[in-house]
Amino acid sequence: MTGWVRIAGLGPGDDALITPEVSDVLTQATDIVGYIPYVKRIANRPGLTLHASDNRVEIDRSQHALEMASEGRKVVVVSSGDPGVFAMAAAVFEAVEAGPAHWRSLDISVLPGITAMLAASARCGAPLGHDFCAINLSDNLKPWRLIEKRLRLAAEADFAMAFYNPRSKSRPEGFVRTLDVLKHACNDTRPVIFARNVTRPDEQIRIVPLPDATPDMADMRTMVIVGSSRTRIITRDGAPIVYTPRSTPE
Amino acid sequence: MTGWVRIAGLGPGDDALITPEVSDVLTQATDIVGYIPYVKRIANRPGLTLHASDNRVEIDRSQHALEMASEGRKVVVVSSGDPGVFAMAAAVFEAVEAGPAHWRSLDISVLPGITAMLAASARCGAPLGHDFCAINLSDNLKPWRLIEKRLRLAAEADFAMAFYNPRSKSRPEGFVRTLDVLKHACNDTRPVIFARNVTRPDEQIRIVPLPDATPDMADMRTMVIVGSSRTRIITRDGAPIVYTPRSTPE
Structure with a gap:
């Protein structure tokens, strides 16, 4: 064989x-x-x-x-x-x-x-509908300063961002710092999506403006997606739709 | 109904x-x-x-x-x-x-x-195995200078990069500029993957060091993946394996 x-x-x-x-x-x-x-x-x-x-x-x-x-x-x-x-x-x-x-x-x-970010994105609309990045927030295998550098550059590039492994019991501080970095670097009310156990029976989706995002909203079973400056929310009866348009004007 | x-x-x-x-x-x-x-x-x-x-x-x-x-x-x-x-x-x-x-x-x-980048990545190993970004290289709906800014920042962040819509007959110049920007910004021999018609019967995969990448290697049916500075090639009989390790040393 x-x-x-x-x-x-x-x-x-x-x-x-x-x-x-x-x-x-x-x-x-x-x-x-x-x-x-x-x-x-x-x-x-x-x-x-x-x-x-x-x-x-x-x-x-x-x-x-x-x-x-x-x-x-x-x-x-x-x-x-x-x-x-x-x-x-x-x-x-x-x-x-x-x-x-x-x-x-x-x-x-x-x-x-x-992958989780695409399942979470689908559940909310199309927040990753334009240029985006994916970052593993665990600092088990890389230095925290590299994560922070990537967060700052991703905000400057105006990428939508998908975060894997945002927070665990052994690393409670990293996601606190992540939100601090983003609140300062982005300085707007772009939507943040917390998608826990996505596509499972106990799925929970929470959408908040960046200034209202708090570290306790994520754990290791949560996928976090942060919009770009262009990401929009369509309000309606029921869950809102979050999407990033395909175009950026001149 | x-x-x-x-x-x-x-x-x-x-x-x-x-x-x-x-x-x-x-x-x-x-x-x-x-x-x-x-x-x-x-x-x-x-x-x-x-x-x-x-x-x-x-x-x-x-x-x-x-x-x-x-x-x-x-x-x-x-x-x-x-x-x-x-x-x-x-x-x-x-x-x-x-x-x-x-x-x-x-x-x-x-x-x-x-999505195409994950199929292409799977075919070659795991080039997107660590932090990465996805960029649409078409400037039909956004200014070229925004694409170029994102390329420079993605190189500085040391993301692996996946490019959709790298080149079309009506936009032959963008991918020429993309390769120029990356060759200067990265200044190394990281692998570039050109995956055309991935998972189809006529699939073609080509892996070249960044300095050897040329614009004619891509068309609209090609997914392009550029490694990070940490991306590695495992040589062997048959197709090499390209992967990005999970860790970055201090």
């Missing part, structure tokens, strides 16, 4: 957002590797082994997947959202680069998924 | 990347509205009317969809990729905001799809 690794995106939570490409590869796998809550989303069946592991062991998990594929197993590494956006794909390739030479000959590919 | 509008993403080309949510809504539609090549992807059936229109008539097309929904039709506006990323969602909401008040009461929602 020739082994392989597929790094597959399960989307933000709703199974109706899993692509047929990913569903198909899950039926072919002998082993599923991933963070506990993502592996829980996979139905077990005879011939399939589930390997769930805790957070922050992405390299161990990647090495395990690559070792199993070397032994002929058909391994799917599952990620939430899209595996290429702040998820498992980069971790697997870090492990490949640092690992034994024969890992480079393995059949490895990435299967895209619906 | 109560009408509605669904703005749905068909993904980059391969039908295995269309979400079940989108496939399901296509079976419920009475009318499909969209740009000719996207509408061609929809199988016709009794009870379904296909309304294909040319490029650059996004507002007319949006108004048509909203009018039909007001009359009780079930209308799917189809986009390539994700409708919220340089596609039809923003156009529909522009039409809603400028249109008659009763359009705001319509049942309108956006169904996300796999």
Whole structure:
């Protein structure tokens, strides 16, 4: 048996957002590797082994997947959202680069998924409808000053911004600083979207003007989207629509 | 019959990347509205009317969809990729905001799809594996100087960059200038990915160091991804892997 690794995106939570490409590869796998809550989303069946592991062991998990594929197993590494956006794909390739030479000959590919920012954007309208950036606010793997520099430059560029991992119990201060930086740099009332557990049954969406955004509105299950200076709100009965127009006048 | 509008993403080309949510809504539609090549992807059936229109008539097309929904039709506006990323969602909401008040009461929602940059990224590894930005290089709807400003700031922020609509016959000069700006601003050999017709049978992927990138490598069917200063290439037999590591050292 020739082994392989597929790094597959399960989307933000709703199974109706899993692509047929990913569903198909899950039926072919002998082993599923991933963070506990993502592996829980996979139905077990005879011939399939589930390997769930805790957070922050992405390299161990990647090495395990690559070792199993070397032994002929058909391994799917599952990620939430899209595996290429702040998820498992980069971790697997870090492990490949640092690992034994024969890992480079393995059949490895990435299967895209619906990443959280695009699901959250869809739920509110089209806040990312024009130029935007995506920033991981966790400073576990990069210095805080780099995050702050990117925030200031993104505001100057007038990008809409999508923030992954805005806040955790072990990093309560970063999002406080993020909001401070943005309130000063933007100095307007552009909308901020807090989309928690997007597409799941307990989804919560909150839209507030930037000056009213407070750190407690986000946790690790929240996707935060900040509009550009051009982002608009359409009020109506029910949830407002937030969108960024396609054009910027001369 | 109560009408509605669904703005749905068909993904980059391969039908295995269309979400079940989108496939399901296509079976419920009475009318499909969209740009000719996207509408061609929809199988016709009794009870379904296909309304294909040319490029650059996004507002007319949006108004048509909203009018039909007001009359009780079930209308799917189809986009390539994700409708919220340089596609039809923003156009529909522009039409809603400028249109008659009763359009705001319509049942309108956006169904996300796999956007081209994430499909292209998956095909090459994980070049967008850390902080990145997405820029539409067309200056049809915004001044060129804003694009150039964003390019300079994105290079300074050390974002990986994904470029939509890099070049067309009517705008041959913009991508020439884009490469000039980046070569000066980045001044290194980071990889540039040209992904044409990604996930289609005639897909072509080309990876070159930034100094070797030339304008003729892109056209309107090409997604361009430029790495950050940290982006790496893993060489091996067959296609190399391009990825951006998750960490930036202090």
